[in-house]
Amino acid sequence: MAGRLIDMEPRRRLSLTRQEFLDGIRTSEGRAVCAYICPRSANYVEKVSNIELVSSFGADLINMEAFDPYRPQMCGLPSRDSGEDTVFKEHLQLEMGYGWTIRELRELTGRPIGLILKVKEYEDQTFSGIGRNTVLSEQMLDHVLEEGYDYVTLCGFEKSRMLDALKMAKEIIDDRIALAVTIPHGPGKSGEKPIYNLREIITPDYAYELTMAGADIVAVPAVGVTPGFTPDYVSDLIDSIHRGGALAAVSIAHSLEGSDEDTVRRIAVSNKVCGADMYNFSAGGVFESVALPEALMAFCIAVKGRRFTYRAMCQSPLR
Numbered sequence: 001m002a003g004r005l006i007d008m009e010p011r012r013r014l015s016l017t018r019q020e021f022l023d024g025i026r027t028s029e030g031r032a033v034c035a036y037i038c039p040r041s042a043n044y045v046e047k048v049s050n051i052e053l054v055s056s057f058g059a060d061l062i063n064m065e066a067f068d069p070y071r072p073q074m075c076g077l078p079s080r081d082s083g084e085d086t087v088f089k090e091h092l093q094l095e096m097g098y099g100w101t102i103r104e105l106r107e108l109t110g111r112p113i114g115l116i117l118k119v120k121e122y123e124d125q126t127f128s129g130i131g132r133n134t135v136l137s138e139q140m141l142d143h144v145l146e147e148g149y150d151y152v153t154l155c156g157f158e159k160s161r162m163l164d165a166l167k168m169a170k171e172i173i174d175d176r177i178a179l180a181v182t183i184p185h186g187p188g189k190s191g192e193k194p195i196y197n198l199r200e201i202i203t204p205d206y207a208y209e210l211t212m213a214g215a216d217i218v219a220v221p222a223v224g225v226t227p228g229f230t231p232d233y234v235s236d237l238i239d240s241i242h243r244g245g246a247l248a249a250v251s252i253a254h255s256l257e258g259s260d261e262d263t264v265r266r267i268a269v270s271n272k273v274c275g276a277d278m279y280n281f282s283a284g285g286v287f288e289s290v291a292l293p294e295a296l297m298a299f300c301i302a303v304k305g306r307r308f309t310y311r312a313m314c315q316s317p318l319r
Contacts, residue, residue, distance in 0.1 A: 110317030
């Protein structure tokens with residue numbers, strides 16, 4: 001066994017097999033924190049990319065949301081072609097960060113990196129902007145494998161399509177990288193039927209079905225984040241995920257990743273008590289690109305203490 005993810009030095013984290021990656025999260029015993037990055041908005045700290053920011057404030061792994069895998073961009077890093085930044089430097093002090101590969105970003109941070117892909121609710125559904133290039137397909141999964149991601153996360157709301165998508169993805173990915181699935185905080189509607197209670201979308205039985213369809217990690221809304229997701233209900237979801245042999249992640253979303261430190265501490269402890277294996281800390285801080293760094297650090301300290309939080313904050317990726 002490779003050991004606990006929270007114990008590993010940065011370079012060791014980048015050499016893990018799929019099973020070692022999953023075992024590293026499991027044996028961390030509810031202390032692994034994944035930070036989401038949404039690069040379609042600017043970097044939070046001048047001349048620092050958001051992926052560097054979350055790594056420096058305690059995140060153990062990183063998931064890319066609304067990230068164009070065909071034209072990677074990470075604002076705050078200088079573009080590989082310096083000419084791409086020139087037009088902005090004439091008017092704005094902004095480095096656009098074009099041209100960095102996933103393998104380079106992994107080396108820069110010493111963190112495993114995943115990519116979120118959307119699953120269509122219906123066949124003719126279309127997406128605009130960056131969303132056009134983050135839709136699940138066989139070609140996209142092949143690209144993910146080629147680019148060197150550590151895991152991929154499927155995101156969607158329509159049950160039958162999600163189950164079919166998982167089975168398709170599992171056939172292509174096999175055991176090469178980990179496969180996660182997330183049910184977001186709430187779509188407002190699912191298909192033609194308005195949904196105002198997320199319990200109608202994510203149930204213990206459905207959580208179990210996702211594991212049987214091939215998910216290694218199933219993420220559900222965290223206690224205190226989505227209305228109606230009480231400690232008892234989230235505990236039932238987590239028990240179902242564990243019964244299926246998968247890891248249970250809880251998602252801190254609904255913009256609470258931009259909340260005050262006392263609030264995120266309460267969320268942290270409430271969900272650790274429920275049995276969560278890991279935590280997805282979403283990207284809605286003061287704008288939709290990265291969490292507030294002080295909120296992320298407070299959350300990390302609450303679930304894994306200063307010992308492991310400071311270690312994640314301080315260790316050089318060259319270690």
